[in-house]
Amino acid sequence: MDVSPTKGLSSLSPELILEIASHIFSWADLRSARRDPYFLGRPSKPNTGLAGLANLRLVCRYLSQVLENDIFKSLTFDFHVTRASEIVVESKLALLAQSDSPASRHAAFLHIKCLNPTQVGYGPDGRYFHDDFDEKLKAKALSISISREAYIQRAVLSLQNLRCVAFTIEEIDEHVIQVIGALSSLPSLEDLNLRIGTLTKDPTTLGLNKFHNLRSLTISLIVNNPRYYRFHESDDECSETIADHISQAIKQSPELQHLIVLQPARSRYNVSFQNLFKKATSQTHIHLELLHLALPDLVLDEASVLRHLTGLKYVRVDGSAYPFSTGADVWGPLMAAGIKLRQITVSHLSPPLLTYLASYSGLKRLHVLLNYYPHRESTIGDTGTFFKQILPLHGLLPIINSPGHSDPYYLPGPYDGLIFETSTQETALTKAPIWLVNVCVDCVPDALPLVLEAVIQSPECRTQKLELNFSGTMMYFGCGMGLMEHYRSCAIAGQQWLADLPVNDVERYPPIISIDNKEYILAMSEGDLGRHSYQDMFKGIKQPSGVGYESDESD
Numbered sequence: 001m002d003v004s005p006t007k008g009l010s011s012l013s014p015e016l017i018l019e020i021a022s023h024i025f026s027w028a029d030l031r032s033a034r035r036d037p038y039f040l041g042r043p044s045k046p047n048t049g050l051a052g053l054a055n056l057r058l059v060c061r062y063l064s065q066v067l068e069n070d071i072f073k074s075l076t077f078d079f080h081v082t083r084a085s086e087i088v089v090e091s092k093l094a095l096l097a098q099s100d101s102p103a104s105r106h107a108a109f110l111h112i113k114c115l116n117p118t119q120v121g122y123g124p125d126g127r128y129f130h131d132d133f134d135e136k137l138k139a140k141a142l143s144i145s146i147s148r149e150a151y152i153q154r155a156v157l158s159l160q161n162l163r164c165v166a167f168t169i170e171e172i173d174e175h176v177i178q179v180i181g182a183l184s185s186l187p188s189l190e191d192l193n194l195r196i197g198t199l200t201k202d203p204t205t206l207g208l209n210k211f212h213n214l215r216s217l218t219i220s221l222i223v224n225n226p227r228y229y230r231f232h233e234s235d236d237e238c239s240e241t242i243a244d245h246i247s248q249a250i251k252q253s254p255e256l257q258h259l260i261v262l263q264p265a266r267s268r269y270n271v272s273f274q275n276l277f278k279k280a281t282s283q284t285h286i287h288l289e290l291l292h293l294a295l296p297d298l299v300l301d302e303a304s305v306l307r308h309l310t311g312l313k314y315v316r317v318d319g320s321a322y323p324f325s326t327g328a329d330v331w332g333p334l335m336a337a338g339i340k341l342r343q344i345t346v347s348h349l350s351p352p353l354l355t356y357l358a359s360y361s362g363l364k365r366l367h368v369l370l371n372y373y374p375h376r377e378s379t380i381g382d383t384g385t386f387f388k389q390i391l392p393l394h395g396l397l398p399i400i401n402s403p404g405h406s407d408p409y410y411l412p413g414p415y416d417g418l419i420f421e422t423s424t425q426e427t428a429l430t431k432a433p434i435w436l437v438n439v440c441v442d443c444v445p446d447a448l449p450l451v452l453e454a455v456i457q458s459p460e461c462r463t464q465k466l467e468l469n470f471s472g473t474m475m476y477f478g479c480g481m482g483l484m485e486h487y488r489s490c491a492i493a494g495q496q497w498l499a500d501l502p503v504n505d506v507e508r509y510p511p512i513i514s515i516d517n518k519e520y521i522l523a524m525s526e527g528d529l530g531r532h533s534y535q536d537m538f539k540g541i542k543q544p545s546g547v548g549y550e551s552d553e554s555d
């Protein structure tokens with residue numbers, strides 16, 4: 001018997017209904033129900049959660065609808081042969097293709113981790129896929145491919161309430177193009193996040209210029225073939241570039257608020273993004289609030305472009321192997337246009353950035369990643385002016401935090417480096433007595449005194465003992481040479497800077513300095529601000545053989 005919802009239940013919010021459901025069903029059942037549709041392709045045991053949900057319709061339709069919406073709001077397609085089940089892929093794709101399944105009605109978020117069953121290369125989870133599949137895996141991959149070909153387009157088109165898509169593309173084939181085409185036709189889609197990998201086909205074949213009415217657009221390019229960027233002026237194989245297609249998508253999305261375009265430095269090609277905004281805003285007015293870029297040659301100094309950026313609240317400029325990493329072409333135009341940002345994330349404190357920060361007040365958060373590429377000299381501005389004038393102007397305080405997880409893997413984590421916020425009470429960061437600073441003082445030679453001064457001025461330094469860990473290793477692939485170890489960072493740190501640290505500012509809880517797992521304390525004990533002998537302290541730091549650096553210290 002189908003019972004209509006009672007007045008009491010129908011008047012409750014969905015959040016409260018979910019709280020009630022947690023007392024009706026066991027947590028294991030609810031977790032199982034949420035997980036089962038989430039990974040579309042992974043085999044699972046008989047799902048008591050979904051069975052209970054079906055039975056619940058006989059008791060209360062409203063409660064059933066609320067739970068359906070919660071369980072089916074997120075879907076993940078992962079068809080790689082090492083993780084997927086051919087039976088699950090076929091049954092669930094076929095169900096989605098019918099357009100009347102609970103997932104079709106409620107799915108708002110779609111994550112496409114892997115569309116190709118035999119994908120070779122680095123996958124979204126960081127694992128490397130080989131092409132030496134045995135006969136059993138090849139047969140399984142063929143079965144998954146048949147199901148994908150039969151249902152994938154209709155399955156995507158059935159998601160008429162889909163709002164957000166994250167799609168990792170390692171290789172372009174007809175199925176990827178088919179899915180992109182289906183996604184571009186969904187009227188409800190607002191947030192598109194594409195991570196485009198090491199392609200062998202022109203990325204313009206994806207058809208990014210078909211997307212429209214987006215509110216958030218993220219394009220992460222790791223393409224390693226220069227001809228797809230029109231690197232050579234004589235290359236006339238295609239009349240348009242991936243930059244042109246991104247510009248067109250921006251132009252067709254007048255309500256766009258968040259734009260992220262990333263080209264990691266290891267691509268290192270002359271990508272024609274210089275006129276990204278000029279082309280996109282020629283006939284359309286956009287209202288960007290967030291701008292995150294890692295591009296070599298973007299120009300923001302034209303009035304026709306800046307008028308679209310007056311609503312900007314957050315800007316992130318990631319380092320690259322190009323002059324753009326200093327932000328020299330960003331901060332001057334923003335200051336001239338009177339654009340006052342609320343949040344900023346940068347690789348380091350460049351002089352143009354400090355000039356911009358001194359021109360106004362009201363910044364709420366400044367994140368300095370402290371990464372730099374060794375292809376150019378580091379240009380960090382006057383740290384004295386930064387601490388004595390700029391931070392007080394904005395009311396910012398250094399926040400000591402634990403390192404975060406980085407995703408995408410080639411970018412620093414959300415809490416790496418230095419963070420300055422207006423109030424320690426408002427921050428959502430995880431405090432930790434141990435602070436890991438992933439910075440190479442060979443690549444960023446002015447970073448260490450900046451970090452140590454920030455530690456001394458932080459509120460946490462007055463209330464707890466802090467351990468500051470420095471790593472003598474290049475953070476990630478930005479240098480284009482793999483993970484590069486700079487062993488001499490330890491000796492440089494000790495000889496040049498630690499001896500000059502103003503430890504008298506540390507009254508009660510002196511920080512402990514740890515460089516490559518060797519710990520040193522800046523004050524002898526509480527109330528005793530005497531120094532250690534730094535000459536003796538760094539005697540034990542020896543350089544591994546084969547590194548071109550001669551230590552001045554004797555054994």
